[in-house]
Amino acid sequence: MNTTDDTLTYVYAAALLTKDLRDAAGSLRGIYGSPVLFLTAGPTATQPALGFATSHVPHRDFSEHALKNHFEDLDWLESVARAHHDVVQALSLHATVLPLRMATVYQDDDRARQALAEQHNAFADRIAQLADHTEFGVKIYLASTTAPPDTGPAADAGNTPGKAYLQRRRAQHNAQEAVYSQAQKAAAAIDAITSRYASQRVRHPTQSGTLSGPAENVLNDAYLIPDPYAEQFQAAIAEAAGVFDDVRVEVTGPWAPYSFAMPPAERHNAATGEERTP
Template structure:
């Protein structure tokens, strides 16, 4: 064990059980560190929430170092993957309240103090998330969807170049309006689906650039980016309804993903005494 000072890195909140303890003991987290359960004092009761933690070197995670590290995309991606791996593995076996990447405390005592302070709020949130999972729905307008055909775009042969240009621009404008009308219809259908089969919904900003690619890598303009908290007994009905909602919408693609750890429905982490850094986390 290194003698260099460490910080306590917190991944999530969960209720400790023998099964959860076995799973945690098999995990490695950020910096390939072993993951452990930081349990509350005995007076917290057998169902009191615990922190899922690991130890990281103070020299690598102090605030001034992290300012630079969070500009290193390779490091950021690797760390986010390690953080998510811990949370997603636990989610497959238990109700987990994810915390932001790089939620850090000076030591276990500081972390336990925060855990005690937030225990009622954590317990309430875990009860809300029990037997639920997060699903993502993104709606895209396909590239070129609704583009005018050659006959529509072509101006009469006697038309001047200037008028021909304006004619083509008008046709493109109408095509774009058609595309967005299709997308609006898709969004309305998805909203109705969520109302029937999800208990909560979070609307995220639409994505642009490389993030706007679908799960299959296909390009398209993202016009809806929602997360739904779905009860386990509603999942099949939810999936079926979403598939039906995506029918008869030429030029519109709907991606349904999940189940995910409920990042979108997790409360913000407590304000950590002695926190080195807290970076925003969550699904993209």
């Protein structure tokens, strides 16, 4: 049970609780600086105990009603998301972890244990499938294209203002088409590489606004890479990206397998966009 009725049990991830993982989590702190604790569903004959990495969080901030309000507070969301991510990443350095969605909370430890027991086999199977794999993200951004500057009447000698404007617009359009063509070639090159290395792929929606900055994001994929091939994968992507001057290819990771926590069929049912595997 929790030590007080004013707290809820927050779950970061599921993992098989080896001694190395327990030792690593001894000084780990999560949301609001609370200690990270493990709840177990008991060992089986063939594997260590499966557990939830948890913290106790205040009811006033993590009740269903409070979360609805907090989800409109970007500063609060960023703080919680960062703490959640830091715990998952720290644990992933010592074991295969199955990240749970941010703000997964239970009324108390007993309810969390019950949920863990009910999903024990599904969690254990998925952890086994993700063992010795790491997630990497690959994004493609377009270089910005602007209309050629209007350098004055001398540049448009003999042209009407309307004709000069159309010429500048046509030049901008041609430049933009060239950038999109490079992006398509870069995506094809990345597909060829990932077909050799990736066990699975998830296609995320492209980013916009503050997430992408001034550049247009046209590819935002996540790949599950076997650990022995991680360095080769990154090197191959970097080499391919160097060929294209008008697009920027960004590799992120290594991450815990956030995008692959659910099996492919369940991801497909839950996703709002397309999900593909090579």
